[in-house]
Amino acid sequence: MGDARRPPAVPVPAVETADRAELYRALEASLGCTFRSDPLSPNPNPLIIVISGPSGVGKDAVIKRLREVREGIHFVVTATSRAKRVGEIDGKDYFFVSKEEFLSMVDRNELLEYALVYGEYKGIPKQQIKEFMAKGYDVVLRVDIQGAATLRRILRDSALFVFLVAESESELVKRLIDRKTETKETLMVRIATAREEVKHIRDFDYVVVNAEGKLDGAVKCVESIIDAEKAKVRQRNVVI
Numbered sequence: 137m138g139d140a141r142r143p144p145a146v147p148v149p150a151v152e153t154a155d156r157a158e159l160y161r162a163l164e165a166s167l168g169c170t171f172r173s174d175p176l177s178p179n180p181n182p183l184i185i186v187i188s189g190p191s192g193v194g195k196d197a198v199i200k201r202l203r204e205v206r207e208g209i210h211f212v213v214t215a216t217s218r219a220k221r222v223g224e225i226d227g228k229d230y231f232f233v234s235k236e237e238f239l240s241m242v243d244r245n246e247l248l249e250y251a252l253v254y255g256e257y258k259g260i261p262k263q264q265i266k267e268f269m270a271k272g273y274d275v276v277l278r279v280d281i282q283g284a285a286t287l288r289r290i291l292r293d294s295a296l297f298v299f300l301v302a303e304s305e306s307e308l309v310k311r312l313i314d315r316k317t318e319t320k321e322t323l324m325v326r327i328a329t330a331r332e333e334v335k336h337i338r339d340f341d342y343v344v345v346n347a348e349g350k351l352d353g354a355v356k357c358v359e360s361i362i363d364a365e366k367a368k369v370r371q372r373n374v375v376i
């Protein structure tokens with residue numbers, strides 16, 4: 137008895153002599169199907185990339201460069217009650233709001249997480265994340281270690297957590313001094329805090345060294361991590 141589903145026998149020409157198109161069509165006819173040209177793997181999910189690390193390690197510098205070199209990334213602008221530093225732009229570097237405004241955002245449940253850091257509030261607006269992920273963008277969140285710990289509790293493994301470090305404590309201190317944004321008191325606090333913070337590396341997925349004069353190397357490393365995430369068979373799936 138013949139198999140009704142089997143395609144009729146079609147001669148397939150010899151590979152040595154047939155041209156590519158002829159061979160392709162003959163293979164389709166012989167196998168009884170058309171070869172599909174839609175992608176074999178689905179589009180990767182948009183990512184939430186949490187970038188954290190001690191004060192002065194270069195979080196802002198790395199993110200700024202990453203935005204210059206990579207498309208499809210949205211940097212979520214944090215809301216803060218702290219005063220603007222020279223050169224910072226409202227709505228670009230941070231949303232600068234009063235303490236009262238900040239607390240009403242909290243009341244309206246508009247923040248994914250927030251914290252009181254060095255006496256000032258900082259928080260991540262949810263709406264921006266939802267809006268850009270819906271458009272297919274990866275979103276980058278820049279938080280201190282305390283914020284990263286809170287986000288880990290909220291987002292679990294659905295987000296990608298990257299810890300930035302300097303190559304040594306000594307380099308981190310020099311970088312903080314050179315930035316000229318600190319008083320001797322805040323320098324002491326930031327250095328002491330950084331010592332404690334390095335102990336939290338284990339709660340992160342990746343650690344990236346931002347070495348002196350090697351900002352581009354650190355950015356390339358972050359890009360490689362994102363690329364690897366995009367190629368994962370089991371993708372992270374964010375629900376906020």
Ligand SMILES: Nc1ncnc2c1ncn2[C@@H]1O[C@H](COP(=O)(O)OP(=O)(O)OP(=O)(O)O)[C@@H](O)[C@H]1O
Binds near residue numbers: 189194311348
């Ligand atoms: N790889 C690097 N080499 C040299 N200088 C760097 C490098 N990365 C960052 N810097 C400089 O170090 C200083 C601190 O960087 P940045 O302000 O980005 O740190 P941060 O982690 O965002 O700090 P904070 O959490 O206090 O806001 C800046 O003056 C920045 O230009």
